Amino acid sequence: MDTIAPFRITVCGIEELPGHNAAGVSHVLSILDPDWPVPEAFGTYGEHERLELRFHDVIEDDEQMPGPTAAHVEQLLRFGEGLMAEPPRAAHLLVHCHAGISRSTASMTLILAQALPRLGAAEVLEEVLRIREKAWPNLRILELGDAMLGRGGTLPAAAAQVYRRQLVRRPWLAEEMTRLGRARELAAAHASVERPVL
Numbered sequence: 001m002d003t004i005a006p007f008r009i010t011v012c013g014i015e016e017l018p019g020h021n022a023a024g025v026s027h028v029l030s031i032l033d034p035d036w037p038v039p040e041a042f043g044t045y046g047e048h049e050r051l052e053l054r055f056h057d058v059i060e061d062d063e064q065m066p067g068p069t070a071a072h073v074e075q076l077l078r079f080g081e082g083l084m085a086e087p088p089r090a091a092h093l094l095v096h097c098h099a100g101i102s103r104s105t106a107s108m109t110l111i112l113a114q115a116l117p118r119l120g121a122a123e124v125l126e127e128v129l130r131i132r133e134k135a136w137p138n139l140r141i142l143e144l145g146d147a148m149l150g151r152g153g154t155l156p157a158a159a160a161q162v163y164r165r166q167l168v169r170r171p172w173l174a175e176e177m178t179r180l181g182r183a184r185e186l187a188a189a190h191a192s193v194e195r196p197v198l
Contacts, residue, residue: 004127005115007083007091011108011132013100017041024092027083029053029076029107031097034066051079057102059140059182068103073110073144080111105132106141109159113149121154125162136166136173139185156188163189 003009010020021044028042028050042050053075058067083091093111097103105128113124128135137159146155163185167173177186 003112003131004119005112007093007115009108009112009131010092010094011100011104011135012094012096013104014039014041014096014098016100017096018044020094021045023094025094026091027051027079027093029079029093029095029104029111031055031095031103031107033057033098036098049079049082051075055103057097057138057180059138059184062181068138068141068144070144070148073141073148076107077110077114077145077148080114083111084115100132101134101136102138103141105135106137106139106145106159108132109137109142109155110145110149113145113151113155117149121151121158122161124155125158129162129165134166135162136177136185137162139182139188157192160185160188160192164192 010023010025012020017039018041021041025045025048028048030050030052032052032054033056034054053072055068055072056065058065061067083093095104095108109124109128112127113121116124128137139156139159142155142159146153167189174186
């Protein structure tokens with residue numbers, strides 16, 4: 001999909017990967033659970049650079065389900081820097097996780113924020129929603145990346161408005177996120193003041 005970034009972006013889940021093998025992807029950020037096999041679909045892709053990160057889609061520390069760490073976020077930001085070295089519009093980033101909703105959209109948020117440092121957090125998250133309408137960015141990834149990018153907490157704050165909007169559209173998500181231990185994201189949504197995201 002064409003975006004406001006100086007490169008194209010595709011976000012998807014594992015099941016959608018086969019549908020993008022002819023899209024001219026130059027870079028793949030692959031986020032998988034620790035024990036998940038490498039998707040076979042990549043065997044049908046052309047030549048591309050790929051970064052594989054493995055962690056669970058959690059936002060709190062959990063020894064049984066290791067989540068995103070600062071080291072993971074540092075790697076994905078370095079990977080994002082490589083996109084900027086490509087000729088304009090020649091780079092095409094595909095970001096995927098298992099469902100293309102949480103880890104992938106949070107990572108895409110950080111890569112966009114890094115590529116467009118003068119763009120406000122609300123505008124970055126609005127672009128994420130335009131690209132992936134069902135986005136629910138992982139708060140832990142955003143918190144770590146926001147600090148590294150010096151964004152002053154604005155990315156998590158903007159994400160809280162995204163959570164709120166998604167809960168209005170899909171009220172059943174509140175029960176699902178509670179079950180998944182994502183209470184901090186729900187609290188952020190309820191504490192935010194809904195306003196147009198410019």
